Amino acid sequence: MKLPRIPSAGLPLVGASFLVLIYNISFWKGFVSATGGLRMANLLVYLGTALLLVLIFSGVLALVNFRRLFKPVVIALLLLSSMTAYFMSQYGIVVDASMVQNVVETDVREAGELFSWKLVQSVLLFGALPSWLVWRLPVRYGSLRRELLANIGVVAGSLLLATGLLLVLFKTLAPAIREHRELRFTLTPTNVFQAANGYLKHKWATPTVIAPLGTDATKGSLWAAAGSGQHTVTVIVVGETARAMNFSLNGYGRATNPRLAQVQSLVNFNNVSSCGTATAVSVPCVFSGLTRDNYSEVKARSKEGLLDVLQHAGLEVIWRDNNSGCKGVCDRVRYEDMSQPVAGNPLCSAEECYDEHLLEGLPELIRNASKDLVIVLHQKGSHGPAYWKRYPAEFRKFGPVCQTNELEQCSRESITAAYDNTILYTDYFLDKTIRLLKEAGVPASMLYFSDHGESLGEKNMYLHGAPYIFSPEEQRKVPMMLWMSDSFSQRFHVDRSCLAARSSQQFSHDNVFHSTLGMLNVNTAVYNPKLDLFHACNDDA
Structure with a gap:
């Protein structure tokens, strides 16, 4: 018709x-x-x-x-x-x-x-x-x-x-x-x-000229202390989509952190907020030296960041990535893409690699270093909606598990179970990183924080990326923890019991830039002791 x-x-x-x-x-x-x-x-x-x-x-x-x-x-x-x-x-x-x-x-x-x-x-x-x-x-x-x-x-x-x-x-x-x-x-x-x-x-407003930052950075007097002939190594683990409330270290009902709970001298900060609710915002923000209130993409891209300042101070900086890149923060440091599947490697599937792949070759890297090292490990972590792909089969402890990206086909319980298994694997990954640093026998530290959290159906919201002004707490509250070897804390005069006493205080991504500089005793005019969570715990007695 x-x-x-x-x-x-x-x-x-x-x-x-x-x-x-x-x-x-x-x-x-x-x-x-x-x-x-x-x-x-x-x-x-x-x-x-x-x-x-x-x-x-x-x-x-x-x-x-x-x-x-x-x-x-x-x-x-x-x-x-x-x-x-x-x-x-x-x-x-x-x-x-x-x-x-x-x-x-x-x-x-x-x-x-x-x-x-x-x-x-x-x-x-x-x-x-x-x-x-x-x-x-x-x-x-x-x-x-x-x-x-x-x-x-x-x-x-x-x-x-x-x-x-x-x-x-x-x-x-x-x-x-x-x-x-x-x-x-x-x-x-x-x-x-x-x-x-x-x-x-x-x-389009992104400037083509990058302004220098912290070019005056130098190693402080603690680097020259007696017995400091060994190179130090600091590992910064940038987690992905891990929300604090699903860490048993923070009181979660499931035992998602069985290994980290046994690590001596681990300081877990249980009240930390992210700069953004998505990787593209949080990662540039946390390394920029800008506070969340002052952050903008244009400002962050227009100048150097934390990794540049550390390089100015004479440290060797390496970024290892198992995610979708560093969002510009590692453009001027050594970059290693570890996300591509490697045929025959048991730590890789046909589509991607598990986070353990980030640790391959790390002992040799530390052993052969000619400078003090700062190594950033960027996890795949708990990135959704395919949570079940983020961990090897032996970490499928909680179930039943949602095994589809069509989340409406799964119950809230099965989505959460799959997500919790990713946290269990992160627990294993961080514990393995610490053990590797212990075995290296050098002054070492590990700082871990997630870029943002995740919604798992609360208020009918899933995934992340909600505008910060009305984003739910699940997307803003992130885990953060610190481990130091005895030789590291002694060299840099860090009172770990003091840090443990501050672990429930309110912190945020704003503290990471200045705390890293303070922890590593880097002197520079861009350092702000008020945002350094170590500043109150420096034992110079």
Whole structure:
């Protein structure tokens, strides 16, 4: 049956209605909650807000309502919106500039873990099918002049009606929007364009000249102390997606840290906050020397960071990576990519390598060092949603385990079990790192902290990357711990009992930069003793 041709003037309204009502389940859930919950008394507010958004979207679509332009634009919006809506509803995420940065800067393997047949089905049903119908839709266009005048009328009429409606609803909408800024990150597809614009602004503003930092750095007097002829080694382990509340060292019910619990002289800091909720933010921030309140990507990329300062002081710095890169912080130090699978290596699968791979060759590296060493190990850690892939089979202690990236098919308990097994493996990995340092027989230390946490279904949120201003505690509270050999603590006069007494105090990623400099007795004008958690525990008696 041949469909009658539809007048082109009505297309923007139809397209806008479809976008607002079909792809914005996450927005409407948030909006209903922000306006006091689902109540009949708010029905007019819901209907009015829906009409307001339809009018605004309609006015925008009218700008492209021309032959050979409207359909391709709408099809692109439908496909984009179907994918965005899927990830928002599936994982409870919102779309902001940092989320776009995560997508752009992740590697193919990590991105592949988000692929599922449910995603394909969703895009086919809500993206491809409507797109096909739009493409086949017969439309009656007039002359270019006539269409231009009609579109101007639609734009003007839509915006005029939207303005009037906004004035009527303003008293209700203003408090909700002001108190729930996250709503703008859930309105599809405007959230994607807004986030992409924010990301590109930062990206294009990145300076090409890197300002030096801490070029005056020198080793302090403790390096020349008696018996300090041996080279020292400091290992900084940057964890991935480990949240503090799932560490039994922090009181978690499951024994996720059986090995670390037996390590003498380990100091566990149990009240630590991250700088961001995603690797692309937290890793540059923690190594930048900027506090979270002062951090921006532009500032961090415009100058050197902690690893550069350590190099200026005469230490050899090596970054070993089992993740998706160092986000720029290791650009001027020795870099070793340990993430690529090695055929025949039992520590690697066909897709990736377990974190233990980071330790291969480390004893030889320490033994053959000609300088004091700082080695950064960047874990794959607990990166989701494929938690079950992050650990060897022998660490599958907790179960049943969710073994799909389609988390809606799994119970909260099975998702948490898989995640807890990743923490159990991290426990083993850190314990093995400490044992390796002990066997090296040199003054050694290990500092571990995670870049951010993870949501495992709390408040119907999964994964990470929520805007910090309203991110849940699960994504912000991270583990941090320190181990020192006796010879290391003696050389640098660190009172470990004093550190243990401070372990429950509130710290954050802000402390890492200055604490590392303080721990290693590096003198530089950029060092801030107020942010050095070791400063109060230096035993110079």
